[in-house]
Amino acid sequence: MSMLRFATAGSVDDGKSTLIGRLLYDTKSLFDDQLAAVEAVSHARGDDYTDLSLLTDGLRAEREQGITIDVAYRYFSTPKRKFIVADTPGHSQYTRNMVTGASTADLALILADARKGLVEQSRRHAILCTLLGVEHLVLCVNKMDLVGFDRDRFEEIRAEFTEYARQIGTKQVTVLPVSALRGDNVVNRSENMPWYDGPPLLELLESAPAGSADLGTGTRxxxxxxxxxxxxxxxxxxxxxxxxxxxxxxxxxxxxxxxxxxxxxxxxxxxxxxxxxxxxxxxxxxxxxxxxxxxxxxxxxxPPQDVPTVAGELEALVCWMDETAPLVPQQRYVLKHTTRRVRASVEAIDHQLDINTLHETPAAELTCNQIGRVRFRLTAPLVFDEYRRNRTLGGFILIDESTNHTVGAGIIV
The missing domain is CATH 2.40.30.10 (Translation factors)
Known part of the structure; x- marks a missing residue:
């Protein structure tokens, strides 16, 4: 069977973990003791339902706060396909974890609360997934039960996201209405939304193209x-x-x-x-x-006939992740690329990308969660490809040498 790797994305409290828990539950991918443990914790917290998000939120802090902090990987299969899912956090503070989960995905599930529609974090995750080479974005308009399964509300959000995805250059977009808590359109078609004529989520995942995360146009x-x-x-x-x-x-x-x-x-x-x-x-x-x-x-x-670029300078789109200090010109970092580390200094910040308007504006610095085009000078030549040609050779992370913290992620353009 083929394998599909996909990641969840979207803002906090949009229901990503609940959706994955519902997929695991409805595909009968759980052991009896797993389900019993989740039911016991849900009862102890006073919930009047089984909180399926607990299947992926394993950290104590996650369960206490009801949010995802770390990336949780889960594995399940159907008679048609195997799946690896990365449940990523929605909180802006943990954007770096979301980037980690999406960096190897073939497809991204972006969730949006039907009551709130697209918010800033929804757009940020959509553009990050597109920049990371995820060619297929699936927007799940979740919590449709809380808006009375209103078709007009769904169509409004679908039109807005489809236009945004077109602007950021996403190759394939699918939008479907779901209720992760109730299971509507997750594994089985929903009787509450007869106006929706598309496939449920699992059927879509079983037929989606796979393998884009591994492809490179040259042997490396x-x-x-x-x-x-x-x-x-x-x-x-x-x-x-x-x-x-x-x-x-x-x-x-x-x-x-x-x-x-x-x-x-x-x-x-x-x-x-x-x-x-x-x-x-x-x-x-x-x-x-x-x-x-x-x-x-x-x-x-x-191969001798297909040689990557060798250079001591590079340009990249950088997502800055450090909450304590901004990225500024002349600052130095350790740049980790594949299995190699070199020291790199920031030559200039060409522009910052506004994730809402997609306008490129001049910037003297990049602060946490901002995205910008940056030029680097390296202390030693690096062998690389553009990210759109090869994910592995086109991506890197920036490390603060004094703290050894990852402070940024970049894709070479």
Whole structure:
């Protein structure tokens, strides 16, 4: 069966965790003891219903506050497909966690409260998902039961979101009305909304295209670790471990080692289950080469005819995540890109993007949750692709060297 990775997004209290809990419950993906534990906690809190959001909100602080803080990954399957879902937080304070969950998704479920419609965080998550390369956005207009299953209210929100998605360049948009608490249009069609003629959410997820998160237009293999066995039971060899970030690696292929631009040939590929003749994303493998070369962590294997960019400068769209200090020109950070770290200084901020109007305005700094186009100068050349060409080689994070905190995420343009 194929696998679909999707993430939930949207503002706080829009019902993301409840929707995922409903999917797990209605697809019978829960163990009896899981359901019993959720029912017991719901009863102890005085709820007159089983709070399915507790299935993903596992932290004590999440259960006490009724919000999602960390990304919760859940796995379930139907007879047609397997799913990996990342339930991400909606609070603006935890935008970095949402970016983490959406960065590997094939599809994003963005929830909106039918009473409130689209709010600032709904738009922020929609544009972040689009910038992160998520090609299919599904807007679930939730809590339709609280507006009397009003079709006009649904159509109003659908028109507004469809226009916004067109402006930010989203490739595919689907909008459907749901009630996660009651299960309307989640797994089964709702009798309360006969005017809706589209599929329920699960049917849509089962038919959505998958695999976009793994695709890259060229073969890319960032080296994570050099393996040199020192044992009498293992033949002495040198191999290079990493995760395939694009294309296909095959034994016998000629590859270029970047940034040294040395040519060699792949003689063997090993996976956790044994030798293989080819490896595709997101397989983690070790590779042996025909020549004894100076290859180390942070280097990259690629085809000689399809070489990524090597440069000491880059431009990127940056989502700033630090609440304590803004991003300003001349500031220095550690830039982590694939398996390599280099120091980077901010040359200039070209503009800030207004997530409501989508206007580009001049900016002297970027504060928490703001998005802007930034130019960086690096202390050492970096091997990269544009993000739209390869997610792995086109993305990076910024780290404050004094605190070791992740303060920003960027996509190379």
């Amino acid at each position: 293999f960032p080296v994570q670790y050099v393996i040199r066995p020192q044992s009498v039971t293992v033949t002495d060899h040198r191999s290079y471990a990493g995760q395939v970030a694009g294309g296909v690696l095959r034994t016998g292929d000629e590859v270029l080692v970047m940034p040294s631009r040395t040519t060699t040939t792949i003689t063997r590929i090993d996976s956790p289950s044994g030798p293989v003749t080819e490896a595709r994303p997101p397989m983690s493998v070790t590779v042996q080469l025909s020549d004894k070369l100076d290859v180390s962590r942070g280097d990259l294997l690629c």
